[in-house]
Amino acid sequence: MINFCVDRQEPNSKKIESKMDFNKVLSSVELEKKGRKFLLTPWFYGTVGFAMLISFLCFIYI
Amino acid sequence: MAVNLMYHRAQFCPEDEVRLIERAKTNPENFAPLYNKYYEPILRYVFKRVDEEEIAYDITSMVFIKAIQSLPKYEYRGVPFASWLFRIAKSELYQSFRDAKARRTVSIDTVVVGQFFEDMQEDVTEANRDRLLKAMSKLKENQLQLIEMRFFEKRSFKEIGDILEMTENNAKVKTFRALAKLKEIFKVIKV
Numbered sequence: 001m002i003n004f005c006v007d008r009q010e011p012n013s014k015k016i017e018s019k020m021d022f023n024k025v026l027s028s029v030e031l032e033k034k035g036r037k038f039l040l041t042p043w044f045y046g047t048v049g050f051a052m053l054i055s056f057l058c059f060i061y062i
Numbered sequence: 063m064a065v066n067l068m069y070h071r072a073q074f075c076p077e078d079e080v081r082l083i084e085r086a087k088t089n090p091e092n093f094a095p096l097y098n099k100y101y102e103p104i105l106r107y108v109f110k111r112v113d114e115e116e117i118a119y120d121i122t123s124m125v126f127i128k129a130i131q132s133l134p135k136y137e138y139r140g141v142p143f144a145s146w147l148f149r150i151a152k153s154e155l156y157q158s159f160r161d162a163k164a165r166r167t168v169s170i171d172t173v174v175v176g177q178f179f180e181d182m183q184e185d186v187t188e189a190n191r192d193r194l195l196k197a198m199s200k201l202k203e204n205q206l207q208l209i210e211m212r213f214f215e216k217r218s219f220k221e222i223g224d225i226l227e228m229t230e231n232n233a234k235v236k237t238f239r240a241l242a243k244l245k246e247i248f249k250v251i252k253v
Contacts, residue, residue: 002206003113003167004195006175011115016105019119022097025126029090032131 080138090130097126100144104151110215111155112164121158125151145224152225168198168206174213182245197247205240212237 079096086093104125109118128150136146158164175194179186198206207226211217217225223233 001165002199003165004198005113005167005169006191007172008110008169010106010109013102016102019105020098020101021123022094025097025123025130026090026093028123028127029130032127 076138076142079143083133083136083138083143086130087133087136090133093126093130093133096143100147101126103144104147107148107151107215108155110169110210111167112158113167114164117158117164121151121154121164124154128154141224145221148225149227168210169214170195170198171214178213182248193248193251196251197244200247200251201240201244204236205243208233208237208240209244213241 082092082095086096101122105118105122108121108125109115112118112121125147129147132150136143155164159166172191175191176186178194179190184190198209201209204226208222211222211225212219219233219237220230222237223230226233228236
């Protein structure tokens with residue numbers, strides 16, 4: 001369902017400028033990069049793989 | 063049709079822009095001039111299509127996060143950088159509609175509606191306006207996008223084509239078809 005807004009007031013340039021925060025954008029990019037890097041480390045694959053193996057063995061033998 | 067500069071503040075200067083992009087590719091901190099230049103046009107594009115202002119700011123931030131992440135893959139091939147950003151904005155918008163974070167909204171202007179009725183030789187009345195909204199809601203999403211960009215945002219066919227990934231001519235043809243369809247539905251509809 002589409003919502004229609006007639007003559008809706010747009011935010012003015014001053015308000016838009018006050019909402020700009022490039023540092024926040026940069027820190028989000030860095031954070032995502034770190035998260036993605038962690039997913040690629042042997043630590044992550046090793047731990048998850050080991051846990052899955054244990055769960056599988058428990059499921060089979062218990 | 064005159065182009066609305068509110069949405070096109072960022073005039074296209076390929077050499078300067080390519081230089082800025084190449085610098086930003088080496089270090090994301092160098093993206094700041096591009097962020098400052100394009101934040102407002104992108105925010106206004108998003109704002110017109112969502113129901114809540116705060117969500118528009120969130121989506122705009124996501125657009126720039128995605129832009130910085132994808133920048134190494136960006137290559138200048140004649141399409142302005144702004145259009146590349148608008149494409150990311152379009153994709154983020156539709157993602158937020160799918161995730162039900164935002165509601166698809168069409169912001170319309172009574173002046174433009176007046177021009178439409180003048181063209182149709184219809185009176186500008188409340189009933190006709192309701193008929194027009196009903197007709198617009200019956201258009202396909204891609205037709206609605208074209209009507210929005212051309213008539214409510216006054217974008218050039220070149221820009222529409224760049225954003226929607228089609229040629230300028232194709233944008234022109236499809237826009238006129240969408241307008242014809244809108245008029246056809248409008249005539250049939252009764253309030």
